[in-house]
Amino acid sequence: MSSVVAVAPAKLNLALAVGGPRSDGFHEVATVYHAVGLYDTVTATDGEGLRVTVEGEKGIAVEGVPTDASNLAARAAQLLADRSGQEPDVHLHIRKGIPVAGGMAGGSADAAAALLACDALWGTGLARAELAALAAGLGSDVPFALLGGTALGHGRGEHLSPVLARGRFDWVFAVADGGLSTPAVYAACDRLREGRVLPEPRVSDAMMAALRAGDPEQLGASLVNDLQPAACSLRPQLRQTLEAGADCDALGSLVSGSGPTVAFLARDGEHALDIAVGLSASGTCRSVKRTHGPVGGVRLVEGEPA
Ligand code: ATP
Numbered sequence: 600m601s602s603v604v605a606v607a608p609a610k611l612n613l614a615l616a617v618g619g620p621r622s623d624g625f626h627e628v629a630t631v632y633h634a635v636g637l638y639d640t641v642t643a644t645d646g647e648g649l650r651v652t653v654e655g656e657k658g659i660a661v662e663g664v665p666t667d668a669s670n671l672a673a674r675a676a677q678l679l680a681d682r683s684g685q686e687p688d689v690h691l692h693i694r695k696g697i698p699v700a701g702g703m704a705g706g707s708a709d710a711a712a713a714l715l716a717c718d719a720l721w722g723t724g725l726a727r728a729e730l731a732a733l734a735a736g737l738g739s740d741v742p743f744a745l746l747g748g749t750a751l752g753h754g755r756g757e758h759l760s761p762v763l764a765r766g767r768f769d770w771v772f773a774v775a776d777g778g779l780s781t782p783a784v785y786a787a788c789d790r791l792r793e794g795r796v797l798p799e800p801r802v803s804d805a806m807m808a809a810l811r812a813g814d815p816e817q818l819g820a821s822l823v824n825d826l827q828p829a830a831c832s833l834r835p836q837l838r839q840t841l842e843a844g845a846d847c848d849a850l851g852s853l854v855s856g857s858g859p860t861v862a863f864l865a866r867d868g869e870h871a872l873d874i875a876v877g878l879s880a881s882g883t884c885r886s887v888k889r890t891h892g893p894v895g896g897v898r899l900v901e902g903e904p905a
Pocket of ligand 1: 664665669672698699704706707709710740778779781
């Protein structure tokens with residue numbers, strides 16, 4: 600029986616500027632995606648029919664992840680099978696290291712990993728550009744999970760251009776108890792901003808300069824997320840988590856995407872450890888993860904899942 604293993608990173612939006620709702624129900628965004636070292640692993644094995652199983656790494660609850668055809672990894676495998684005239688006979692085992700419904704695009708990471716793994720398992724041999732086109736059809740964040748690094752996103756977030764970013768940034772993530780629904784957070788954002796004239800979403804020059812310079816202080820000062828007030832209104836506890844990180848002198852903090860995971864930027868690895876200890880002691884979150892970014896996009900790995 601043959602197996603292929605792919606790992607895909609989580610994303611953080613360093614900037615997320617959100618416009619008003621479009622006629623198709625989506626929102627126009629201008630965002631800076633940043634891939635960070637929290638990973639989901641998808642193992643694709645020959646099987647009969649399309650089957651999905653899920654397990655969580657320590658601190659990652661997987662309740663609510665569907666194991667039927669609605670799982671984004673299953674949808675990716677089905678789409679690739681349709682595209683290549685293949686029967687979708689594959690068992691996808693997902694090991695989640697990315698918080699579920701946490702605003703870190705774990706489902707999108709699994710879709711990207713399933714595309715790459717099934718492409719290899721079935722010898723489909725699609726070019727990266729063709730995989731990227733399939734990815735965009737699966738969800739706004741899936742193309743970035745393929746690409747990784749740091750990138751500007753426009754449209755729904757699916758139109759990407761790489762950003763010139765220097766250096767490496769140390770992050771601490773506070774994982775919340777339970778997730779937040781992305782559509783519910785966008786709806787709350789619309790309610791909070793009702794009647795306001797919204798400017799066209801754009802990313803600040805200060806953020807682009809901070810990335811070019813690889814300067815964590817400058818980056819910390821330019822982090823911004825238009826969805827943060829909405830996420831905090833739905834989950835007031837997040838304000839305490841943000842305060843706990845500020846007490847540890849984080850260079851900057853923000854809710855990741857639609858939340859409820861909160862990201863804190865540290866000066867270096869040692870400072871990240873201090874922040875992680877402070878956050879754990881504060882009792883304001885379920886678990887704490889330390890990692891860095893940017894990291895590469897989805898990739899195949901040899902042998903057993905990491
Ligand atoms: P979004 O990417 O929509 O911003 P998110 O990053 O907050 O969402 P995800 O972990 O991607 O959160 O999951 C959102 C929802 O998608 C889950 O609650 C679950 O119902 C569904 N889902 C479908 N497939 C997956 C998957 N492979 N992993 C996690 N959730 C999945």
